[in-house]
Amino acid sequence: MAHPITPKSSSPVGESKPRIDAREKVTGAALYADDIQFGNKLLYARIKRSPYPHALIKKIDVSRALALPGVKAVVTGQDFPGFIGLYLKDRHIFCRERVRYVGDPVAGVAAINPETAEKAVNLIDVEYEVLEPVFDPEFGASPQAPVLHPELGQYIVASFILPRPGSNISNHFKIRKGDVSSAWQKCSKVIERKYRIPHIQHVPIEPHVAIAKVEESGEATLWDSSQSPFAQRDLIAETLGIPQSKMRVIAPLVGGGFGGKAGVSMESLAVAIASKVRGYPVKLLLTREEEFFTAFVRQGLVATFKMGCDVDGKLLAMQNTFFWDGGAYTEYGVNITRAAGYSCTGPYEVPNVHTDSYCVYTNHPVGGPMRGFGMPEMHSGLEQCIDELAHEIGMDAVEFRRRNCLKGGSILPTGGRMHPTGLSECLEKAAEAIDWGRKAQPSAPNKRRGKGLALMWKAPAMPGNAGSSAWIELAEDGTLTLGVGCQDIGQGAFTVAAQMAAAAFGVPYESVRVATPVDTRYSPYEWQTVASRITWSTGNAIIAAAQDARRQVLNLVARAWGETTDDLDIVNGMVVSFKSEREIPVKDFAVAGLPKPDGNGWMGGPIIGRGNFIPADVTGLDPETGQGEHAVVHFTTGAQAIELEVDLDTGRIEILKGVAAFDVGKAINPELVKAQMEGGLIQGISSALFERLQLKDGVVQNASFVDYRIATSSDLPKSVQSIIVEVPQADGPWGARGIGEHSMVPTLPAIANAIYDAIGIRFEGPPFTAEKIYLAMLDAGIVK
Amino acid sequence: MAFHEISLTVNGSLEQVRVPSNLTLMRLLRESLALTGTKNGCSAGECGACTVLLNGEPVNSCMVLAVECDGAEVITVEGLASDGQLNPVQAAMMQAGGVQCGFCTPGMLISARALLDRNPDPGEDEISEALVGNLCRCTGYIRILESIKEAAKLQATRA
Numbered sequence: 001m002a003h004p005i006t007p008k009s010s011s012p013v014g015e016s017k018p019r020i021d022a023r024e025k026v027t028g029a030a031l032y033a034d035d036i037q038f039g040n041k042l043l044y045a046r047i048k049r050s051p052y053p054h055a056l057i058k059k060i061d062v063s064r065a066l067a068l069p070g071v072k073a074v075v076t077g078q079d080f081p082g083f084i085g086l087y088l089k090d091r092h093i094f095c096r097e098r099v100r101y102v103g104d105p106v107a108g109v110a111a112i113n114p115e116t117a118e119k120a121v122n123l124i125d126v127e128y129e130v131l132e133p134v135f136d137p138e139f140g141a142s143p144q145a146p147v148l149h150p151e152l153g154q155y156i157v158a159s160f161i162l163p164r165p166g167s168n169i170s171n172h173f174k175i176r177k178g179d180v181s182s183a184w185q186k187c188s189k190v191i192e193r194k195y196r197i198p199h200i201q202h203v204p205i206e207p208h209v210a211i212a213k214v215e216e217s218g219e220a221t222l223w224d225s226s227q228s229p230f231a232q233r234d235l236i237a238e239t240l241g242i243p244q245s246k247m248r249v250i251a252p253l254v255g256g257g258f259g260g261k262a263g264v265s266m267e268s269l270a271v272a273i274a275s276k277v278r279g280y281p282v283k284l285l286l287t288r289e290e291e292f293f294t295a296f297v298r299q300g301l302v303a304t305f306k307m308g309c310d311v312d313g314k315l316l317a318m319q320n321t322f323f324w325d326g327g328a329y330t331e332y333g334v335n336i337t338r339a340a341g342y343s344c345t346g347p348y349e350v351p352n353v354h355t356d357s358y359c360v361y362t363n364h365p366v367g368g369p370m371r372g373f374g375m376p377e378m379h380s381g382l383e384q385c386i387d388e389l390a391h392e393i394g395m396d397a398v399e400f401r402r403r404n405c406l407k408g409g410s411i412l413p414t415g416g417r418m419h420p421t422g423l424s425e426c427l428e429k430a431a432e433a434i435d436w437g438r439k440a441q442p443s444a445p446n447k448r449r450g451k452g453l454a455l456m457w458k459a460p461a462m463p464g465n466a467g468s469s470a471w472i473e474l475a476e477d478g479t480l481t482l483g484v485g486c487q488d489i490g491q492g493a494f495t496v497a498a499q500m501a502a503a504a505f506g507v508p509y510e511s512v513r514v515a516t517p518v519d520t521r522y523s524p525y526e527w528q529t530v531a532s533r534i535t536w537s538t539g540n541a542i543i544a545a546a547q548d549a550r551r552q553v554l555n556l557v558a559r560a561w562g563e564t565t566d567d568l569d570i571v572n573g574m575v576v577s578f579k580s581e582r583e584i585p586v587k588d589f590a591v592a593g594l595p596k597p598d599g600n601g602w603m604g605g606p607i608i609g610r611g612n613f614i615p616a617d618v619t620g621l622d623p624e625t626g627q628g629e630h631a632v633v634h635f636t637t638g639a640q641a642i643e644l645e646v647d648l649d650t651g652r653i654e655i656l657k658g659v660a661a662f663d664v665g666k667a668i669n670p671e672l673v674k675a676q677m678e679g680g681l682i683q684g685i686s687s688a689l690f691e692r693l694q695l696k697d698g699v700v701q702n703a704s705f706v707d708y709r710i711a712t713s714s715d716l717p718k719s720v721q722s723i724i725v726e727v728p729q730a731d732g733p734w735g736a737r738g739i740g741e742h743s744m745v746p747t748l749p750a751i752a753n754a755i756y757d758a759i760g761i762r763f764e765g766p767p768f769t770a771e772k773i774y775l776a777m778l779d780a781g782i783v784k
Numbered sequence: 785m786a787f788h789e790i791s792l793t794v795n796g797s798l799e800q801v802r803v804p805s806n807l808t809l810m811r812l813l814r815e816s817l818a819l820t821g822t823k824n825g826c827s828a829g830e831c832g833a834c835t836v837l838l839n840g841e842p843v844n845s846c847m848v849l850a851v852e853c854d855g856a857e858v859i860t861v862e863g864l865a866s867d868g869q870l871n872p873v874q875a876a877m878m879q880a881g882g883v884q885c886g887f888c889t890p891g892m893l894i895s896a897r898a899l900l901d902r903n904p905d906p907g908e909d910e911i912s913e914a915l916v917g918n919l920c921r922c923t924g925y926i927r928i929l930e931s932i933k934e935a936a937k938l939q940a941t942r943a
Contacts, residue, residue, distance in 0.1 A: 288828060
């Protein structure tokens with residue numbers, strides 16, 4: 001393929017420029033979707049939700065709700081027959097015949113205030129016939145389980161997702177590489193382990209909110225907190241039967257996403273309700289409680305790993321089986337299970353691989369994308385097994401990883417070859433920073449100290465043709481306005497986009513502004529802000545747009561000066577000639593053009609550059625073997641190491657030190673890269689020590705910040721170190737690849753390995769709460 | 785629903801408003817006064833995103849009824865800067881990289897302001913304790929704590 005060419009001029013790329021949005025965010029001026037004022041015509045929506053995990057809807061009576069003064073509309077599934085979903089269209093906006101989780105939307109109300117809407121919801125009478133639920137993915141995948149989606153065979157599905165109609169398996173991804181069965185005999189040691197990773201939730205501090213307005217003409221506008229305005233435009237329009245061009249999504253700043261605001265979830269409810277009260281804006285704001293059980297959750301995972309190595313510690317075979325608890329709908333989750341399948345070996349070269357990754361429908365909350373997209377869950381068990389196997393053959397765990405980890409050219413589980421990667425360097429640097437191999441004394445007699453380390457890899461999981469685009473426009477004052485369709489969800493996308501535009505065109509960073517908010521009517525297309533793909537993919541589109549604008553500028557000036565473009569450059573907003581040493585500020589002609597050389601008339605005109613990017617060489621994988629040349633665009637790799645203490649009196653774990661080293665190809669903004677590493681580390685620590693959705697008969701028991709604890713300012717390690725490794729990505733802008741998600745992938749297994757190092761105990765799954773640790777120490781006779 | 789006439793000072797301006805008994809201070813600020821810098825993260829007093837200064841003390845404004853604020857003085861994030869000059873907590877939060885998605889930022893800044901008003905030179909433990917009621921999911925708090933140390937220094941040099 002013709003890879004985009006990265007411009008030579010690189011300033012201000014690689015500099016830690018201040019965030020473009022920092023001032024508006026510290027002054028309270030930053031606008032989020034719930035901050036937009038809609039005046040007194042605004043209606044408030046509330047949702048009637050299923051109290052049962054699995055049931056048939058026999059009858060819905062909305063008459064009492066409709067009769068309540070102040071109620072403007074009541075809708076049910078009968079109003080909206082279409083299916084919706086990203087990779088597998090397996091859900092309706094409102095349930096029609098069947099409910100599949102506690103919280104499934106059954107009806108919606110729009111009323112003049114939130115209190116009236118809530119009252120009306122309680123006046124809707126629904127008769128159900130309760131059905132047998134499925135709560136365990138292993139059982140759910142078995143022929144004995146009740147089938148939750150009998151229509152699975154009729155759903156529209158992406159070509160690379162492989163459902164098994166007649167069962168609860170909505171995707172079955174297989175890797176068959178080499179010959180596992182004969183390889184076990186050649187192994188010096190083989191271990192087999194089972195891990196259970198519970199559901200957790202993204203917990204953005206900003207709850208989901210969507211405000212929709214449908215005009216009399218049928219044109220719809222949606223304002224929402226969104227990572228995916230363009231995907232929402234596409235999917236909601238299609239499901240409601242309106243043309244995409246008549247569906248407009250305006251997405252202001254996002255108060256935390258972590259994947260939970262990707263794809264489409266509650267936003268379609270707001271548009272559907274608004275379509276029945278035309279001309280009125282209708283706001284749906286999830287309560288914090290709803291956020292925990294009706295927004296996407298991270299899928300649960302039951303994973304078995306079998307792996308073996310020879311006497312020298314060389315990995316010979318892996319056989320992995322993943323049962324993913326996909327929840328009631330797996331329209332997005334199916335691709336998580338695929339990603340885990342093609343990444344199933346972790347970042348190691350393994351000649352013989354046999355993997356089955358099953359996405360299983362259950363009557364749990366809807367599983368969806370969350371930071372890491374299956375990788376934190378999968379690596380949690382895998383990276384503990386790597387440690388165990390190393391111990392079994394008496395080899396140091398870092399040495400074992402050194403020998404087996406992927407290098408440039410290594411054969412991947414899907415058959416292709418690994419691109420150049422700094423994984424080994426990340427391993428060495430993380431090990432060095434944690435002082436691997438030396439055991440420090442505990443800080444007190446009642447404490448045990450331990451160290452652990454884990455590696456990771458992750459590719460952007462997306463369709464092979466996920467596209468990005470950008471435009472660049474120049475103003476009379478010389479400012480460059482950059483149009484992008486990516487979203488700033490806190491990661492700093494707009495800042496990095498501005499840096500790349502500045503560097504690629506030739507103006508100072510301070511001269512770039514980003515056209516926000518993202519608005520599908522005016523912003524250029526972007527697939528979704530997910531998969532840690534923005535710096536790489538949008539970055540390439542920005543470079544293309546900048547080069548387009550440069551070409552226009554340089555051609556114009558070359559003509560005006562009678563020179564060739566080869567002798568011209570744009571530096572700090574000035575066109576300069578290396579030949580004649582003439583110079584002219586871009587602003588002098590960016591809008592008004594230049595006089596023709598003969599003085600008769602004008603040439604040029606307003607400068608506007610455009611660019612796009614699409615990955616060109618991702619190939620499909622064989623459905624039976626999972627083999628293919630180029631499964632994904634690239635992998636970001638890295639390592640984390642943890643030092644901790646276990647309190648023998650309480651079981652409490654204190655993380656003393658956390659080290660992260662990731663190969664980001666090129667850090668466009670090093671401090672923002674480190675900020676991602678820090679935030680991911682703490683989110684990883686939080687998921688390891690505190691977090692679990694407590695599900696009982698399909699009901700989330702801990703749907704509040706009090707009962708679902710996340711890390712606070714008092715839970716930080718004493719020391720955190722973030723190390724940037726830069727082995728360039730051939731098709732990345734300035735060599736960059738993503739880092740957003742990766743930083744929480746190896747944290748949990750690094751902690752689990754450190755706990756083992758401290759007290760010699762492993763657990764089937766997190767969270768590693770003080771109570772769990774203490775009881776295990778009691779069982780093991782470590783404490784009495 | 786009973787209504788009440790109240791007056792209160794918000795960021796230095798006197799406001800006279802008619803509020804229903806069940807209206808929270810958070811909703812008064814966000815909806816009636818359009819001061820949307822104060823964020824709604826949970827409406828249950830658990831996340832700290834709606835923290836404001838009420839008569840100098842940090843409170844979760846979602847847990848305070850507007851009618852209780854008759855005669856009170858309220859400072860929100862919009863009231864931290866004066867004459868275009870950022871408050872030291874704001875300037876430091878920008879410089880030290882304490883901002884990511886920005887949704888917890890207003891509450892963090894108010895809690896930080898309250899801390900520095902109590903103690904202009906707080907230690908590390910005191911800082912993390914002061915912010916324990918303000919949840920953040922992006923930053924891992926590291927740069928936020930750093931910002932507040934910087935703010936204390938900046939404030940000392942300005943004084």
